[in-house]
Amino acid sequence: MTLEELQEIKAGEELARSQKKKSIHVCVAAGCMSQNAEAVLNTIEGQLKEKGLAKDIDVKGVGCMGLCAAGPLVSIEPENRMFQEINQANAFLVTDNLEKGKKTTNDLASDSPFFKRQYKIVTENCGVINPERIEEYIAFDGYLGLYTVLHDLDQNEVVQNLIKSGLRGRGGGGYPTGLKWSTVAKAVGAKKYVICNADEGDPGAFMDRSVLESDPHRILEGMAIAAYAIGADEGFIYVRAEYPLAISRLKVAIKQAERKGLLGNNIFGTTFNFTISIRLGAGAFVCGEETALIASIEGGRGTPRPRPPYPAESGLWGKPTLINNVETFANIAPIIRKGAEWYASIGTETSKGTKVFALAGQVVNTGLIEVPMGMSLREIIFDIGGGIPGGRKFKAVQTGGPSGGCIPEEFLDIKVDYESLTKLGSIMGSGGMIVMDENSNMVDVARYFMEFCMSESCGKCVPCRVGTAQIYDILTKFAERRATEADLTLLEELCDVVRNTSLCGLGQSSPNPVLSTLKYFKHEYMERIQAEVNQE
Amino acid sequence: MKAKIATTWLDGCSGCHMSFLDIDERLLAIADRIELVYSPLVDNKVFPDYVDVTIVEGAVASVDDLAKIKKIRKHTKYLIALGDCAINANVPSMRNPIPVQEIINRAYVENAFIHDVMPKHPALPELLARVMPIHEVVPVDVFIPGCPPSNDTIFYAVAELLDGRIPDLTSKTRFGA
Amino acid sequence: MTANGQIKIFTLKIDGKDVSARSDQTVLQVCRENEYFIPTLCHLEGLSNIGACRLCMVEVAGQRKLLPACTTMVSEGMEVTTTNDKLAHYRKMTLELIFSERNHTCSVCVSNNHCELQYLSQKLGINHIRVPYRFPKFAVDASHPYFILDHNRCILCTRCVRVCDEIEGAHVWDVSGRGIQAKVITELNQPWGSADTCTQCGKCVNVCPVGALSEKGRSVAENTKRSGFLPYLTARRKEKI
Numbered sequence: 029m030t031l032e033e034l035q036e037i038k039a040g041e042e043l044a045r046s047q048k049k050k051s052i053h054v055c056v057a058a059g060c061m062s063q064n065a066e067a068v069l070n071t072i073e074g075q076l077k078e079k080g081l082a083k084d085i086d087v088k089g090v091g092c093m094g095l096c097a098a099g100p101l102v103s104i105e106p107e108n109r110m111f112q113e114i115n116q117a118n119a120f121l122v123t124d125n126l127e128k129g130k131k132t133t134n135d136l137a138s139d140s141p142f143f144k145r146q147y148k149i150v151t152e153n154c155g156v157i158n159p160e161r162i163e164e165y166i167a168f169d170g171y172l173g174l175y176t177v178l179h180d181l182d183q184n185e186v187v188q189n190l191i192k193s194g195l196r197g198r199g200g201g202g203y204p205t206g207l208k209w210s211t212v213a214k215a216v217g218a219k220k221y222v223i224c225n226a227d228e229g230d231p232g233a234f235m236d237r238s239v240l241e242s243d244p245h246r247i248l249e250g251m252a253i254a255a256y257a258i259g260a261d262e263g264f265i266y267v268r269a270e271y272p273l274a275i276s277r278l279k280v281a282i283k284q285a286e287r288k289g290l291l292g293n294n295i296f297g298t299t300f301n302f303t304i305s306i307r308l309g310a311g312a313f314v315c316g317e318e319t320a321l322i323a324s325i326e327g328g329r330g331t332p333r334p335r336p337p338y339p340a341e342s343g344l345w346g347k348p349t350l351i352n353n354v355e356t357f358a359n360i361a362p363i364i365r366k367g368a369e370w371y372a373s374i375g376t377e378t379s380k381g382t383k384v385f386a387l388a389g390q391v392v393n394t395g396l397i398e399v400p401m402g403m404s405l406r407e408i409i410f411d412i413g414g415g416i417p418g419g420r421k422f423k424a425v426q427t428g429g430p431s432g433g434c435i436p437e438e439f440l441d442i443k444v445d446y447e448s449l450t451k452l453g454s455i456m457g458s459g460g461m462i463v464m465d466e467n468s469n470m471v472d473v474a475r476y477f478m479e480f481c482m483s484e485s486c487g488k489c490v491p492c493r494v495g496t497a498q499i500y501d502i503l504t505k506f507a508e509r510r511a512t513e514a515d516l517t518l519l520e521e522l523c524d525v526v527r528n529t530s531l532c533g534l535g536q537s538s539p540n541p542v543l544s545t546l547k548y549f550k551h552e553y554m555e556r557i558q559a560e561v562n563q564e
Numbered sequence: 565m566k567a568k569i570a571t572t573w574l575d576g577c578s579g580c581h582m583s584f585l586d587i588d589e590r591l592l593a594i595a596d597r598i599e600l601v602y603s604p605l606v607d608n609k610v611f612p613d614y615v616d617v618t619i620v621e622g623a624v625a626s627v628d629d630l631a632k633i634k635k636i637r638k639h640t641k642y643l644i645a646l647g648d649c650a651i652n653a654n655v656p657s658m659r660n661p662i663p664v665q666e667i668i669n670r671a672y673v674e675n676a677f678i679h680d681v682m683p684k685h686p687a688l689p690e691l692l693a694r695v696m697p698i699h700e701v702v703p704v705d706v707f708i709p710g711c712p713p714s715n716d717t718i719f720y721a722v723a724e725l726l727d728g729r730i731p732d733l734t735s736k737t738r739f740g741a
Numbered sequence: 742m743t744a745n746g747q748i749k750i751f752t753l754k755i756d757g758k759d760v761s762a763r764s765d766q767t768v769l770q771v772c773r774e775n776e777y778f779i780p781t782l783c784h785l786e787g788l789s790n791i792g793a794c795r796l797c798m799v800e801v802a803g804q805r806k807l808l809p810a811c812t813t814m815v816s817e818g819m820e821v822t823t824t825n826d827k828l829a830h831y832r833k834m835t836l837e838l839i840f841s842e843r844n845h846t847c848s849v850c851v852s853n854n855h856c857e858l859q860y861l862s863q864k865l866g867i868n869h870i871r872v873p874y875r876f877p878k879f880a881v882d883a884s885h886p887y888f889i890l891d892h893n894r895c896i897l898c899t900r901c902v903r904v905c906d907e908i909e910g911a912h913v914w915d916v917s918g919r920g921i922q923a924k925v926i927t928e929l930n931q932p933w934g935s936a937d938t939c940t941q942c943g944k945c946v947n948v949c950p951v952g953a954l955s956e957k958g959r960s961v962a963e964n965t966k967r968s969g970f971l972p973y974l975t976a977r978r979k980e981k982i
């Protein structure tokens with residue numbers, strides 16, 4: 029592959045597009061696929077053929093458009109007219125209204141705040157390109173970043189770019205990506221690895237899945253750039269087996285990239301070699317923890333080990349290893365293409381760029397959104413999310429997945445970034461955001477998440493293995509109104525021990541939902557103690 | 565004034581009481597400082613309104629035990645959990661992983677040679693689903709682990725209490741000692 | 742150890758006192774050498790360290806988090822605090838959690854009076870367990886001709902797993918299940934007695950800190966463990982190479 033060939037592919041795609049009057053996009057990511065989007069795609073194709081429009085109108089499956097709960101979603105481009113809940117029976121609503129036709133029952137306002145308030149970098153190609161065609165990715169400047177890096181930048185310049193961009197790891201920890209790359213780049217060793225963490229075990233989270241299904245080449249490109257920067261020639265994508273669609277699209281993408289010489293030996297005519305293989309996880313949450321993930325790739329039991337040494341120094345098979353999250357890798361190519369300064373201009377002082385959130389719970393628009401760092405919780409929940417359904421009152425929002433915390437109404441105006449959420453006793457995590465209304469009971473919420481941590485604890489270290497079970501039992505006592513004052517003290521003590529002595533992040537952060545609800549909603553715990561005393 | 569002392573047993577083997585009695589002649593040495601107001605070893609059948617120190621052996625295994633220990637706590641200044649059964653439910657708790665009905669059935673029906681019926685009489689206290697250490701039910705002031713704790717340990721504990729100190733027994737005894 | 746395998750000599754402070762250490766030593770090794778008490782259960786000299794029981798947590802100046810002494814390598818100028826009120830509290834609580842997990846009925850246990858867990862409970866001043874006992878239902882595997890595995894007493898230190906794998910080279914043991922459901926298994930969850938891979942060497946029994954592994958036909962008093970062979974064995978093996 030050469031730059032010219034890359035540009036030829038792009039030109040070819042643009043020509044093909046210009047020969048069509050319009051194109052119809054049907055979401056074929058997992059959310060819509062589960063509602064039979066494939067059949068919708070076929071039906072629309074059939075109808076166009078009947079109408080004799082097959083030549084003028086392009087129909088293609090694209091990645092996730094974000095409003096998954098209203099799927100299957102369909103859009104007519106270039107005017108970006110959107111339809112929701114399309115099935116075989118009502119697909120004619122789309123094909124009958126190709127010219128700026130009348131409004132239908134299934135129109136979806138594409139200029140609503142849900143779409144307009146978003147800022148897309150990671151998901152820029154989601155809902156736009158056909159994820160199974162490398163040519164479409166290239167048409168949107170795909171692999172140009174890799175080319176630039178290989179031809180115009182030395183390893184250190186790439187790392188410095190990343191440092192300047194201010195990008196931080198999206199896997200939960202928020203560790204500065206540039207710093208991590210620089211550490212692995214400096215690590216001594218002829219053999220190094222790049223790992224993409226696509227384990228995504230948080231219940232209700234599907235940011236990474238969506239990117240993999242909608243734009244897999246973006247990840248391959250990000251990994252290749254990383255490999256060049258740190259001096260690795262082999263990469264692994266660790267993806268959970270529960271993501272069959274993502275896996276099959278990744279496989280297709282890897283094959284296509286290999287065939288085009290974008291993976292393999294002498295990439296872009298340079299001495300840079302890089303291969304990527306896929307490893308499947310069996311769906312244990314803890315296997316998303318980097319050292320457990322590495323143990324799992326090595327064929328062992330997926331349990332974390334104490335750090336240091338960090339993977340950057342001693343990772344896969346004892347070699348220096350760079351491990352980043354899917355969303356982190358998805359940011360790399362745009363940073364290289366558009367520049368570190370551009371990226372650093374988005375977001376807050378300490379947290380740059382955008383963040384993808386999975387908005388769920390008691391909110392009108394549930395789905396996947398990408399917003400600039402620093403947007404307030406209120407904007408996210410009430411403008412983009414459309415507020416609480418049924419006129420009920422907002423109560424709290426849980427961020428950061430099972431080990432995140434619950435944030436009450438008084439803090440809705442804080443600007444979301446890594447620091448602000450941590451200060452409130454929650455975390456950014458991987459981007460779960462569950463909205464709760466006045467009917468939710470915070471003790472039950474804490475208990476639900478503790479149950480998750482208890483059953484996902486790997487069982488290696490005592491505080492997490494036994495502590496989470498004990499905390500869960502105490503929360504059950506509260507839920508059943510059998511708790512005493514002493515139970516409250518014990519609960520707080522146990523949370524403290526588990527947080528400060530557990531081996532890995534799972535245990536260390538598992539008390540967060542309890543601690544944050546104790547902080548902001550203590551009366552809900554107290555009520556349950558009171559009740560028992562009154563009974564006697 | 566003499567310190568009012570009570571002793572009692574819940575679900576245990578009375579071994580701790582035997583060990584207590586093994587204090588022997590040293591009991592006489594403190595006899596003028598204590599008054600045994602309630603005990604399986606004396607005749608009084610009603611628990612007094614006020615007791616300075618109550619020494620309890622055994623785990624909480626039945627509804628009777630439960631009522632008894634709650635009552636004792638109410639009328640006692642210092643509650644001593646004596647022995648492993650009182651402190652960690654010990655041998656009595658070995659039934660805990662198994663449902664109560666299954667156990668009774670095994671004991672009185674399946675393994676019975678004669679008269680294989682489930683015991684049922686108003687005087688028989690109902691068993692709790694789970695045998696518990698005392699401190700799971702009421703607050704305990706002094707723990708004397710051991711199965712049974714030695715007479716020396718018990719004597720030391722009582723003597724310390726009489727002198728107005730909460731005894732530190734960690735060097736003297738432990739679970740299973 | 743440094744990257745090129747050279748061993749250096751460091752000076753560090755333990756509880757305010759200067760001590761010297763080789764760069765290939767752990768904080769635990771140096772503390773023990775200098776007779777500082779740090780409780781441990783999963784650690785055993787001669788086996789790999791895994792940092793699982795969390796009893797050996799210490800404070801290291803400049804570190805936000807507590808660190809397990811058994812897996813933390815020494816470094817020049819390191820300042821270690823081996824004990825203070827907070828550490829003592831955490832250690833007690835951790836030990837209490839271990840007691841509460843399975844059925845540790847010391848009075849009728851084969852390891853009564855020579856059990857590391859029981860010993861530590863006394864050493865740390867534990868006279869009752871504040872967290873409720875869980876009383877799980879676990880079986881006993883007595884299928885082996887010489888040894889018995891009683892899950893009720895197991896604390897999941899995985900010493901048996903490591904000694905069998907790292908020293909005996911048989912790898913009979915593994916851990917199955919997650920979280921509170923985790924347990925040690927033999928021969929991919931077959932009865933121990935049917936394990937063709939077991940050489941009957943007894944190493945696992947001798948390193949087990951509690952009454953989970955014991956020898957058949959021996960009284961409680963006779964069931965003492967001898968794990969002292971390990972450092973000797975590993976040292977001799979290293980010499981050979």
Ligand SMILES: Cc1cc2nc3c(=O)[nH]c(=O)nc-3n(C[C@H](O)[C@H](O)[C@H](O)COP(=O)(O)O)c2cc1C
Pocket residue numbers: 196197198199200201202203205225226227228229230313314315316317318319351352353354356458532533534
């Ligand atoms: C219990 C646990 C689960 C985790 N799960 C994930 C996960 O599913 N995906 C992920 O990218 N990172 C996960 N992490 C974070 C990883 O350990 C690691 O920090 C991350 O992959 C680094 O990538 P980043 O720097 O790009 O964020 C998890 C951490 C813990 C403690």
Ligand code: SF4
Pocket residue numbers: 314331332484485486487488489490492493530531532533534535536
């Ligand atoms: S904190 Fe939990 S998940 Fe992490 S090592 Fe310990 S037991 Fe395993």
Ligand code: SF4
Pocket residue numbers: 904905909911912913914938939940941942943944945946
């Ligand atoms: S007896 Fe030896 S070979 Fe058998 S399980 Fe134990 S350590 Fe392994």
Ligand code: SF4
Pocket residue numbers: 894895896897898899900901902925945948949950951953954
């Ligand atoms: S059987 Fe013994 S050595 Fe093995 S994990 Fe359990 S307690 Fe540790």
Ligand code: FES
Pocket residue numbers: 055056057058059060061091092093094095096099100101
């Ligand atoms: S899966 Fe179709 S919109 Fe997200």
Ligand code: FES
Pocket residue numbers: 780781782783784791792793794795796797798809810811812
């Ligand atoms: S001895 Fe260090 S964690 Fe167990």
